[in-house]
Amino acid sequence: MTSSLNLKASDVKVYSTTRIGCVVMKVVPRSNVIYSFSSKHKPVEHIKIGELVLLETEDALGGQIKTEDASIDKLDWSRVDGATGPVFVEDAKPGDTLVVEILDIKVDEKGVIVTVPKHGILGGKQFNPSTKIIRISDGYIHFSEGVLVRAKPMIGTIGVAPESSEVPSSSLGRHGGNMDVKELTAGTKLYLPVFTEGALFAVGDLHAVQADGELCVSSVEVAGEVLSRFSLIKGKKPKWPILETHDWYAFLACGDTLDEAATCATEVAVESFMREYNWSFEKAYMFGSLAINLEINQVVDPKKGVRAVMSKDFVSLNSLLT
Amino acid sequence: MTSSLNLKASDVKVYSTTRIGCVVMKVVPRSNVIYSFSSKHKPVEHIKIGELVLLETEDALGGQIKTEDASIDKLDWSRVDGATGPVFVEDAKPGDTLVVEILDIKVDEKGVIVTVPKHGILGGKQFNPSTKIIRISDGYIHFSEGVLVRAKPMIGTIGVAPESSEVPSSSLGRHGGNMDVKELTAGTKLYLPVFTEGALFAVGDLHAVQADGELCVSSVEVAGEVLSRFSLIKGKKPKWPILETHDWYAFLACGDTLDEAATCATEVAVESFMREYNWSFEKAYMFGSLAINLEINQVVDPKKGVRAVMSKDFVSLNSLLT
Numbered sequence: 001m002t003s004s005l006n007l008k009a010s011d012v013k014v015y016s017t018t019r020i021g022c023v024v025m026k027v028v029p030r031s032n033v034i035y036s037f038s039s040k041h042k043p044v045e046h047i048k049i050g051e052l053v054l055l056e057t058e059d060a061l062g063g064q065i066k067t068e069d070a071s072i073d074k075l076d077w078s079r080v081d082g083a084t085g086p087v088f089v090e091d092a093k094p095g096d097t098l099v100v101e102i103l104d105i106k107v108d109e110k111g112v113i114v115t116v117p118k119h120g121i122l123g124g125k126q127f128n129p130s131t132k133i134i135r136i137s138d139g140y141i142h143f144s145e146g147v148l149v150r151a152k153p154m155i156g157t158i159g160v161a162p163e164s165s166e167v168p169s170s171s172l173g174r175h176g177g178n179m180d181v182k183e184l185t186a187g188t189k190l191y192l193p194v195f196t197e198g199a200l201f202a203v204g205d206l207h208a209v210q211a212d213g214e215l216c217v218s219s220v221e222v223a224g225e226v227l228s229r230f231s232l233i234k235g236k237k238p239k240w241p242i243l244e245t246h247d248w249y250a251f252l253a254c255g256d257t258l259d260e261a262a263t264c265a266t267e268v269a270v271e272s273f274m275r276e277y278n279w280s281f282e283k284a285y286m287f288g289s290l291a292i293n294l295e296i297n298q299v300v301d302p303k304k305g306v307r308a309v310m311s312k313d314f315v316s317l318n319s320l321l322t
Numbered sequence: 323m324t325s326s327l328n329l330k331a332s333d334v335k336v337y338s339t340t341r342i343g344c345v346v347m348k349v350v351p352r353s354n355v356i357y358s359f360s361s362k363h364k365p366v367e368h369i370k371i372g373e374l375v376l377l378e379t380e381d382a383l384g385g386q387i388k389t390e391d392a393s394i395d396k397l398d399w400s401r402v403d404g405a406t407g408p409v410f411v412e413d414a415k416p417g418d419t420l421v422v423e424i425l426d427i428k429v430d431e432k433g434v435i436v437t438v439p440k441h442g443i444l445g446g447k448q449f450n451p452s453t454k455i456i457r458i459s460d461g462y463i464h465f466s467e468g469v470l471v472r473a474k475p476m477i478g479t480i481g482v483a484p485e486s487s488e489v490p491s492s493s494l495g496r497h498g499g500n501m502d503v504k505e506l507t508a509g510t511k512l513y514l515p516v517f518t519e520g521a522l523f524a525v526g527d528l529h530a531v532q533a534d535g536e537l538c539v540s541s542v543e544v545a546g547e548v549l550s551r552f553s554l555i556k557g558k559k560p561k562w563p564i565l566e567t568h569d570w571y572a573f574l575a576c577g578d579t580l581d582e583a584a585t586c587a588t589e590v591a592v593e594s595f596m597r598e599y600n601w602s603f604e605k606a607y608m609f610g611s612l613a614i615n616l617e618i619n620q621v622v623d624p625k626k627g628v629r630a631v632m633s634k635d636f637v638s639l640n641s642l643l644t
Contacts, residue, residue, distance in 0.1 A: 124585075125603070127604055149613060209612055212615040212616050215592075218608075219611040220611075259579050270444065280452075286436075289533060294537065304581070
């Protein structure tokens with residue numbers, strides 16, 4: 001039992017089969033998969049605030065590719081980009097913020113990466129479909145003989161039921177979704193606006209590592225487990241999902257182009273400085289040139305993603321919510 | 323005399339008036355200003371390989387704004403975005419790479435930042451022209467009461483005469499120009515393709531600090547001095563300027579949109595991995611999802627800038643040049 005997680009002994013069940021190997025309260029198996037974020041989905045589990053939840057996730061290709069012979073030509077695309085869930089978070093109401101603590105992410109030892117003709121940022125070039133099975137061990141991605149990349153497991157898809165009726169889980173928006181933010185790792189917090197009673201949270205599409213861009217359309221796609229805990233901020237919400245790391249907050253915006261995503265991200269970040277310091281638009285806009293870093297999440301999903309990163313030295317959480 | 327700079331005593335003049343306060347060989351005063359990169363400009367100085375050069379630069383507003391009363395409405399825009407130079411680098415020939423070591427950057431103690439209606443990433447909003455004079459001291463930008471930002475002096479504009487006849491110094495391209503890369507600081511190296519005999523190098527537009535994006539169109543614009551040293555790589559050149567820091571190389575690409583800039587940056591980075599490892603396009607493209615970080619330089623100049631950042635663990639300089 002891990003005292004830092006504030007568990008009560010009476011609440012606890014031990015799931016000895018989980019690779020995370022800690023005490024958890026609820027496990028959501030990866031068989032509970034959805035392919036859209038929507039309030040129409042029936043929750044597969046009810047979660048209390050403060051409760052620990054382990055969500056098992058399938059890889060983004062639906063676990064269909066086990067060997068390098070398995071061509072993506074034969075892929076059942078209806079089973080791609082799923083997310084595990086949704087879970088109903090008790091007391092979450094429209095207008096609140098769902099705070100998701102990402103306590104741990106564990107990934108399998110075998111991942112897969114694919115190229116898909118016409119896809120990715122260089123989709124305009126002629127190239128072949130290809131599949132690569134990748135071993136992940138000792139904290140490294142074994143990409144090729146002598147070419148090892150340090151693993152940094154992150155979450156590709158994470159979100160809640162959106163304001164609109166339904167958004168495919170392959171896409172993204174103000175509700176989260178397939179944001180592919182390389183910094184969304186264990187130890188971070190995500191703030192999501194709640195649009196539906198219970199929020200209807202789901203997660204999937206883990207990557208053993210990803211660089212900013214995810215440029216070939218996939219990264220090291222891998223099944224795994226996400227250990228989370230939820231809390232709520234009542235009656236206030238962010239205009240876009242907010243990621244919190246040790247040092248900074250970032251609005252995670254998206255748009256049909258990177259330019260549109262960058263504009264959306266900037267707008268909310270500048271507004272936050274106006275609230276934080278009671279500054280005019282002009283002064284906050286100036287400060288943005290010094291203190292808002294526009295960074296690319298991904299360039300290959302149906303919408304492009306840009307984050308506006310602000311040091312905690314300059315802005316507090318309260319100024320990010322409205 | 324600084325032995326690490328490999329100066330010969332016989333070559334040295336001491337310019338006691340420079341704020342950098344070290345021994346230099348050549349000083350190019352800021353009165354030598356150009357407003358375009360072009361082979362038509364007469365060089366103001368001839369520089370030998372290995373020689374130290376101190377280029378003094380005016381701020382990007384041409385030093386016209388001295389007080390906060392000085393409205394940008396009265397600005398002479400023909401004196402904006404100048405660069406100091408050009409200097410003729412001996413032995414530089416078309417097809418070579420000009421290597422610019424940025425040994426030091428010193429900036430004045432007073433900078434200026436402006437908002438200009440219709441400009442910057444939020445130029446679609448209604449706002450007023452405004453001017454802010456900013457004190458830079460003790461390593462900090464004193465932006466506002468209690469709001470200090472650590473100074474990180476960087477170069478906004480740096481380049482050589484382009485392949486085409488002339489490019490305004492406010493713009494950017496394969497020759498460099500107004501790239502506004504926040505990482506282009508003292509201690510870095512820039513690799514520029516040479517298109518013209520002598521390269522015709524110029525530099526300007528220093529910022530005391532800038533975040534990725536330079537989103538309001540200006541940052542802390544400041545006069546200053548750049549201490550550089552040149553070398554050449556003969557008969558090979560990069561397709562886009564390359565920035566080298568201690569840990570990584572980055573192609574600095576641009577385009578009419580961020581998406582176009584990101585595509586251009588990715589293309590050359592993926593080609594570099596193909597050369598480095600003798601990999602197929604598909605394999606290098608996959609690796610890009612793990613090991614090429616697409617990062618935003620700026621979103622407000624005539625063309626947008628994106629850098630493709632690659633760790634030195636994975637690529638060598640030789641693979642970046644063709």
